[in-house]
Amino acid sequence: MVLSKLFKRQIALTQDHGSWVFILSPLLIGLFAGERFPIAAMCLILAAMGAFLLRQPVGFLVKTYSGRLPAADRPLAFFWMTIYAGLVLVGLTGLILQGFAFVMVLALPGALVFAWHLWLVSKRQERRQAGAEILATGALALAAPAAFWVAQGEYDPLGWALWVMTWLQAAASIVYAYLRLEQRVLTETPEPSKAWKMGQRAFTYTSFNLALAISLGWVAWLPRWIFLPFLVQWLETLWGINTPAIGWKPTAIGSRQLLVSTLFTILFIICWRYS
Numbered sequence: 001m002v003l004s005k006l007f008k009r010q011i012a013l014t015q016d017h018g019s020w021v022f023i024l025s026p027l028l029i030g031l032f033a034g035e036r037f038p039i040a041a042m043c044l045i046l047a048a049m050g051a052f053l054l055r056q057p058v059g060f061l062v063k064t065y066s067g068r069l070p071a072a073d074r075p076l077a078f079f080w081m082t083i084y085a086g087l088v089l090v091g092l093t094g095l096i097l098q099g100f101a102f103v104m105v106l107a108l109p110g111a112l113v114f115a116w117h118l119w120l121v122s123k124r125q126e127r128r129q130a131g132a133e134i135l136a137t138g139a140l141a142l143a144a145p146a147a148f149w150v151a152q153g154e155y156d157p158l159g160w161a162l163w164v165m166t167w168l169q170a171a172a173s174i175v176y177a178y179l180r181l182e183q184r185v186l187t188e189t190p191e192p193s194k195a196w197k198m199g200q201r202a203f204t205y206t207s208f209n210l211a212l213a214i215s216l217g218w219v220a221w222l223p224r225w226i227f228l229p230f231l232v233q234w235l236e237t238l239w240g241i242n243t244p245a246i247g248w249k250p251t252a253i254g255s256r257q258l259l260v261s262t263l264f265t266i267l268f269i270i271c272w273r274y275s
Contacts, residue, residue: 003162003216008073008076010060011056011057011077011080012053012056012057013040013053014052014053014055014056014082017151018177018254018257019260021257021258021261021262021265022136022137022140022170023045023048023049023052023140023143024149024265025166025169025170025261025264025265026140026141026142026143026144026162026166027044027045027048027143027144027147028143028147028265029066029147029162029166029265029268030143030144030145030146030147030148030150030151030159030162031112031147031148031151032264032272032273033144033147033148033151033162033231033269033272033273034142034147034148034150034151035151035273036120036151036153038098038132038150038151038153039094039098039152040094040095040098040099040100040150041089041147041150041151042098043091043093043094043098043100043152043160044091044095044096044103044143044147044172045090045091045147046087046088046090046091046094047087047088047091047265048091048094048143048146050084050085050086050087050088050090050091051084051088051107051110051218051253052140053082054081054085054088054134055250056080056086056116057076057077057078057079057080057081057123058077058081058114058118059117059126060077061072061074061077061081061235062118062121062122063121064077065122066121066122066124066133068124070098070222075180077182077275079125081109091262093106095150098150100150102155103149104148106142106145106146109138109139109142109150110139110140110142113132113135113136116132117132117136118275119130122257127140128260130174130175130178134170134174134175135173136169136190136262137170137173137174138167138170138171140170141166141167141170141182142163143249144159144162144163144166145159145160145162146159146165146196148162150245155273157169161216161221161222165209165222165226165268166268167232168208168209168212169206169209169229169230169261169264170180170203172202172209172233172237173208173233173257173260173261175201175202175205175239176202176205176206176233176236176240176257177203177253177257179198179199179201179202179240179241180240180245180253180257181245181250182198182246183198183244183245183246183248184245184246184247184248184249184250186244186246187246188246189244189246190244192242193247195241195242195244196241198241199237199240199241200236202240202241203241205237206230206233206234206236206237207234208229209233209234210227210230210231210232210233210234213226213227213229213230213249214227222269223269223272224275225275226268226271226272228271229263229264229265229267229268229271230264232260232263232267233260233264236260
């Protein structure tokens with residue numbers, strides 16, 4: 001009974017279900033690329049997930065103080081904020097004790113983006129902010145080099161390549177999701193020229209990512225077959241432009257996005273380790 005009173009989903013957990021993949025994917029990619037799972041990796045996961053979950057109760061608090069929500073649930077928001085902040089503190093302490101204090105530097109961009117997000121929340125301007133979401137995924141993608149370095153046991157410049165590639169994929173995913181949401185309100189299938197005009201930005205993002213992955217693999221800066229996961233995303237975008245999501249529910253769009261992102265993560269790990 002006590003737990004049921006303390007747990008309110010809209011306070012304890014993010015309501016943006018698709019955002020989970022933007023923290024889990026880079027974490028998994030970094031850890032598997034590093035090929036080890038030391039105790040410090042558990043500390044990193046604890047800190048990263050605590051920081052990710054912290055966004056919801058803190059955002060809820062900002063809404064109560066800005067008059068957007070009633071103050072009655074404010075104590076619950078403080079409760080969950082304390083829990084998640086505690087997880088972050090335990091995780092960071094473990095990283096320091098394990099000799100990975102330098103990884104904490106990667107939290108600074110995330111803190112700045114988080115502060116900007118809270119400012120947008122206070123101004124009721126956080127929705128439909130593609131630029132802010134892309135920056136946020138860039139901060140979350142820093143989990144990839146952090147996990148890679150922890151798994152490797154030391155700093156390795158190759159971690160920055162993991163950050164760039166995972167961020168590019170996430171950015172393209174967000175732009176494509178906005179395209180699908182724009183398509184769902186159409187009343188009829190558009191002419192091919194209009195469909196391609198709508199999808200131009202998404203196609204440009206995924207085409208750039210694919211071309212970059214092919215090029216870096218060709219010159220052996222990255223594994224040769226690393227373009228395959230980006231090819232999946234490119235093909236999905238191509239299909240989505242020619243098959244508008246007219247009448248689709250947002251949950252259906254999100255579920256397909258999750259499936260594609262999951263497939264990307266699995267393929268990226270396989271191609272990184274075995275090609």
